Amino acid sequence: MIDSKEASAALADIDDIVQRVKQSQLYELASLAAVWWGIVVFAGNLVTWLWPIYAVYAWVAVDVLGVAGLVALRLLNPPHHPHGAGFDVRLLLVFVLFFAFGYLCTNVLGHFGPRQLGAFWPIYFMLFYALAGLWFGYAFVAIGLGITALTLIGFFTIGEAFPLWMAFVNGGGLIVGGLWMRRI
Amino acid sequence: MAELDDIIHQPLRLKIMAALNALPVSAGLEFSRLKKLTGATDGNLGAHIETLAKAGYVSVDKAFVGKKPQTTVTATAAGRGAFARHVATLQEIIAGKQV
Numbered sequence: 001m002i003d004s005k006e007a008s009a010a011l012a013d014i015d016d017i018v019q020r021v022k023q024s025q026l027y028e029l030a031s032l033a034a035v036w037w038g039i040v041v042f043a044g045n046l047v048t049w050l051w052p053i054y055a056v057y058a059w060v061a062v063d064v065l066g067v068a069g070l071v072a073l074r075l076l077n078p079p080h081h082p083h084g085a086g087f088d089v090r091l092l093l094v095f096v097l098f099f100a101f102g103y104l105c106t107n108v109l110g111h112f113g114p115r116q117l118g119a120f121w122p123i124y125f126m127l128f129y130a131l132a133g134l135w136f137g138y139a140f141v142a143i144g145l146g147i148t149a150l151t152l153i154g155f156f157t158i159g160e161a162f163p164l165w166m167a168f169v170n171g172g173g174l175i176v177g178g179l180w181m182r183r184i
Numbered sequence: 185m186a187e188l189d190d191i192i193h194q195p196l197r198l199k200i201m202a203a204l205n206a207l208p209v210s211a212g213l214e215f216s217r218l219k220k221l222t223g224a225t226d227g228n229l230g231a232h233i234e235t236l237a238k239a240g241y242v243s244v245d246k247a248f249v250g251k252k253p254q255t256t257v258t259a260t261a262a263g264r265g266a267f268a269r270h271v272a273t274l275q276e277i278i279a280g281k282q283v
Contacts, residue, residue, distance in 0.1 A: 002188065007277040013195065014202040014271065020221050021206040021213075 023137055027181040029073070030136075034143070034178030036069040041122075042171025048118070049163035055114065067095050098128070115162060119155040122170045123148050139184060143177035189270045191239045196224055196232045201267045204242060204259035212245070212258030233257055241266055 002010075044062035048055040074091065102124055106112040112120060126144040133140030147170055154165040192201050199222045203213060213221070219229050236242040241263030245256045259267070 002277065004278045004280065007274040010193075010195075010198060011271070011274050011278070013198060017199045017202040017221060018206040021203050024217065024221065 026136055027139060027184065030140070031178040031181035032073055033070055034174045034181065036073070037066050038171050038174030038176075038178060040065045040069070040171075041174060042167045045118075045163045045167035045171055048114070049161070049167065052114070052163075063099065067092075070095075098124075115155070118163060118166055119151055122151050122166065126151075139177070139181050143173065143180075146177070147173040188273050189266050191235065191241065192266060192270045194232065194235075196222060196228065197236055198270075199224075200229075200232060200236060200257070201241065201259065201263060201270075204257060205264055205267045207259070209261075209264070210258065212243075212256040215255040215257065218257060236263065239263075239266075 040062045044058045047058035070091065102121065105124075106117055106120055110116075126148045128144075130141050130144030130148070133142075133144060150169040150173065151166065154162055154169060158165045192198055200218065203218060203221050207213065215229070215233075218224075218233075219226065222229065224232070233242060233244060237244050240260060243258050243260055245258070247254050247256070
């Protein structure tokens with residue numbers, strides 16, 4: 001028989017591994033979402049760079065496809081997944097509030113041009129990513145801060161090719177970040 | 185008076201069972217994921233999984249995903265029960281009900 005100190009150590013080991021399993025599963029789900037958003041954002045930026053007159057339509061499509069993908073991910077995710085069981089309407093509300101506040105900032109309080117919009121939305125999105133990371137894991141913080149820094153570098157240094165820069169920084173960054181999440 | 189489960193009590197087997205038990209019933213973990221979570225080597229992990237499988241505490245499924253072999257380990261109902269009893273015994277020891 002073991003003493004209470006050894007028993008406490010064994011229970012601490014159990015708690016530690018349970019936390020790691022939960023973290024791993026959260027990263028698995030989050031990585032799918034990040035890769036999906038990365039793909040649609042890459043496409044949106046590419047359309048903005050190649051055919052600027054269609055940029056508005058492209059970004060509406062990006063937002064609709066992005067949110068629809070997340071909803072589908074929640075619904076199609078295997079039910080045994082503890083983070084994926086069922087659809088939570090709060091997820092939809094989060095996006096409604098997110099886009100409403102973004103619209104208020106960019107179109108009502110300020111009148112942002114295409115370049116400012118191209119920088120604002122990724123930084124705004126990544127702010128939530130980084131904040132979520134304080135609770136859910138350092139990978140979110142690293143991806144959020146990394147994409148924000150590269151967006152700002154592009155905003156201040158890249159000329160007309162800024163949308164192309166953002167296709168790789170924002171779209172590519174989310175795809176690479178999502179794949180990285182699966183490996184940690 | 186409950187006894188500690190000797191099979192589960194070994195540190196690496198305890199980690200394996202804790203990881204599998206954290207999943208919903210019938211969900212399993214791939215060998216590579218389990219290796220990363222427990223920090224064990226291939227040989228060590230394989231040996232302890234075999235011990236748990238012989239005791240009927242885990243089931244091991246081997247399949248091919250594309251051309252890559254994939255081993256998935258899942259806690260059985262007996263394994264989950266044994267793990268729950270083991271944890272309850274540990275808690276009793278801490279509470280001073282057993283010495």
